Amino acid sequence: MNTPLTPLEPMLRAFTVFADRTAVVQGGTFVRYAELAYRTARLVTLLRQHGLQAGGHVLLISPNTPDALLAFHAVPLAGGVIVPLNPAFGDDALNFLSVHADPVVALVDTAHLHRVQDTLKSLDIPVILTGGSDFHARLGVLIPAPLRLPENLDEDAPISINYTSGTTSDPKGVMLTHRNAFLSLGNLLYHLNLRPHSVLLHVLPLAHGNGWGFVWAITAAGATHVPLPDPTELREALRGQGITHLYASPSLLAPLTDLAASPALPRPVKLLLAGTSPHPRVLRTLQQQGFEVLHGYGLTETSAVMVVTDQADLPDLPDVTPVLARQGHPMIFGGQLEVVLDSGAAVPHDGQTPGEIIIRSNLVMKGYYKNRAATRRAIKQGWLHTGDLAVVHPDCRVEILDREGDLLKVQGQPVSSAQIEAVLYRHPSVREAVVVAARSSEGDLPVAFVTLHPGAQILGRELLGFCAPHLPAHALPRRVQLVPELPKTASGKVLKHVLRAQVRDKPGVQPAD
Template sequence: MTRFGASPDLPRLRGTDAQDSDLKTPLTPLELVLRAFAVHPARTATQHGRQAQSYAELAGRTARLVTLLRDHGLTPGTHALLVSPNTPDALLAFHAVPLAGGVIVPLNPAFSDEALRFLAGHADPVVALVDTACLPRVGERLAQLEIPVLEIGDASGLSARLGGVLPAALELPAALDEDSPISINYTSGTTSDPKGVMVTHRNAFVNLSNLLYHLNLRPGSVYLHALPLAHGNGWGSAWAVTAAGGTHVTLTNEGPEAVRAALRGGAVTHLFASPAILTPLTDTAAPLHLSAPVRLLVAGTSPSPRLLGNLRAQGFEVLHGYGLTETNAVMTVNEGDHLTPQGHPMMYAGQLRVVSEDGGPVPADGFTPGEIVIRGNQVMKGYYKNRAATRRALDGGWLHTGDLAVVHADGRVDILDRASDLLNIGGQSVSSAQIEAVLYRHPSVREAVVVAGHPAPGQTCAVAFVTLHPGAGVRGEELLRFCSPHLPEHALPRRVHLVPELPKTASGKVLKHVLRAQAGENLAPERRAEPVRPTRR
């Protein structure tokens, strides 16, 4: 009888001399990628506009790109840079680079030119895969570094180049160590203290297993890539969707309207997104109603309860998660009726604690804040070429996140703030998230962010920046009056700035340091509200 995976090249079994180590294979998403290639050849692997490719076609292109990468100097353990928007060629790179034995280093094209050029050198690549549209931004720097470039994307002619090479054998790289990196993901475009998170094969395998379980990814699932693949490997979707035999849908145009249009088509079954992507989908002026349920994982920043409720009303099956790039993206999830607390660790994610300054657990009273610390199989190997930052982050065998949270009686964790964002007003600690939650109760508020202002040396107050839903005419003074019954006097914002938009990072996180700088500009001691213009980046 022929068994799945049988090969005529396997050695003949003799007696019982095999050691346990001989029977183990490394935990890696690549094993499940190879399985998908073998089991689902006729299924649609990628969809980009009207262009689709099957798993058989993806497997063939992957095998040829493995050859091409090796011809360009990629050897086991060396780095391949990827600078590209979400395209089928970018997904191809996520499959081919690790199967060639390399480590993929995706950089977000939304990073500044300066950041891209700096990180291109810091990452020590031996080859770079660059979308044709991104090449003018990094091509000169890569040439200075003498890094060979493979152009990718619709206008690159990559398919013709692949047609001229022989396919490599699709198999796990020889002597693969599950604790070696599969990717290096930079947490931002900063050049001051670069933190390239080394995600191991084991990290990625456990993350993939969690996504398959909690998101119910299956053959035939249709996943919409609304997140940059460079952001935590698309929160692990780059390999998880393939492992499930699902379809990767990439957008020809980026932005909320493209996401809205794709969802209206009715084929999408799964979506991962941050509140920055989702908030425009709930605008009352342009309501979105799904023709079929979409399984949605929300993470990145804490969404308001109203946003989560609106998404549910629109037909999304909402899971609320929490995690960091250092935990290989999402680490906890809340699947119950109470979606605001971020819930419990995912099935295989590991351990999460909320601890006080002395390292002991905080009481499970839903009130006492502490720092989130994490350990488990999704925690990074460390930061690439940054031992000092690695030691600080992994002190005592736990990942110190710098995030503050409270623990509820049932063990669910509720994220409050970064430790640096906690406001000390009149000697009392105030969570900006709690002030924001009150602002979100007002029906006109679309987004709200609270930062510290300093009206005088040694004094601190809360300052709010608010965007409104289209057509809303509320003024800052009205929002202050609305907050007054729900907050103690010391926690009331000193001023509310009404702004057309909030400054954000490439991954959709609000740039609070920009808002803090604006909060300090001409902050008068009396409480009043005036509109200001946000800084654009």
């Protein structure tokens, strides 16, 4: 017998098995699974009253709130496809993507309605406001829908469409299926040992890969969601609510990497870290505070994280951090990952030879919504071509070097920006470091942008002198620019194209600041 693989089945189980356990906490408000089930059933009713039918798209624009979590439960149970947009996107992007997504209903947090109100009115679709008492009062008078799987559910049908950025030039709405989400859920349950007593803090926007899949995995485990609307409150949130699990990009954790300003956690916290490669010094700092680190890799196109290195698997090494800084092996349901040369041949496992990461997996997306050309460019001959450059070590662990377009060509020799960044991170004053290329007649010239820990006092030329013994002469930054903050996307990734624009048309061989 075959039944559809979907995260909705373990969700429905949790509503019954864990009815008396705490499902969601925010501030002093506690919601049990029984109440989450009631609210979900009533929102299903409301969505259907507004015309949602099987396969219809439901727009969600909201920060991390209990209402947003509710939407991730109710929309797919109503047969819809949830399309979460990160409210940190600019207004132009929010409005453009709201149209591109073809929604039939919109769920919009009251605080953000003014940003998209005119666009949604022009689309002539119902708008349900969340984030206030009126929303729950409206739900309270509805007859709850029966909580069961939608009729004729197809596991290969989309459960969500997740836009990878706020750009309007070439929109890439990643269609993730019920099957994708189910297998991602299994990976998270296994590798993070999620149990009913687990308490997870949602720091990254839920719109980012459906909270890397945790919106459904935590419910499947009968564990507790703690949504954090404002990531700048991370430090305070970790000291309350009994947090046991966290997922985040290194940039979101930058405020915690100054050990002097970050005392030990009240309890160990299992941390899934992904997005960019953290330097071993950053990892050591996090470990000293009490984080149990798993370092992952993935894309929205692979249902978020699909490769992981777990510090618990490295007990015999005198220093686990250099290995933990690598991205690791595919997760238990991760599928196949190869690193290949331009010829298509696999790179040798020597930790030196770079190639492109390609992936064949049940986690790979169905495709990009209304963008067949981008889908064809990404998925070729059954493999997802990521554009990420990596090496493979003798232990078969993958280590990311750069995006394909980020590898520098300096004096005719390839230089990884990550190699230069890793040296800068060795200095205790450095909080974040990003290296981009300034183009010149001589080729690429490395330019470093650096943020410092609070109270640190060092000049750019001193950092350049620090790097000199650790890098080949041609790989030394031609300029070290100290900046208060780095430009980032809504999900915390550094906007390298913004930094490249700042160094464009400027003489490359300037002294460091």
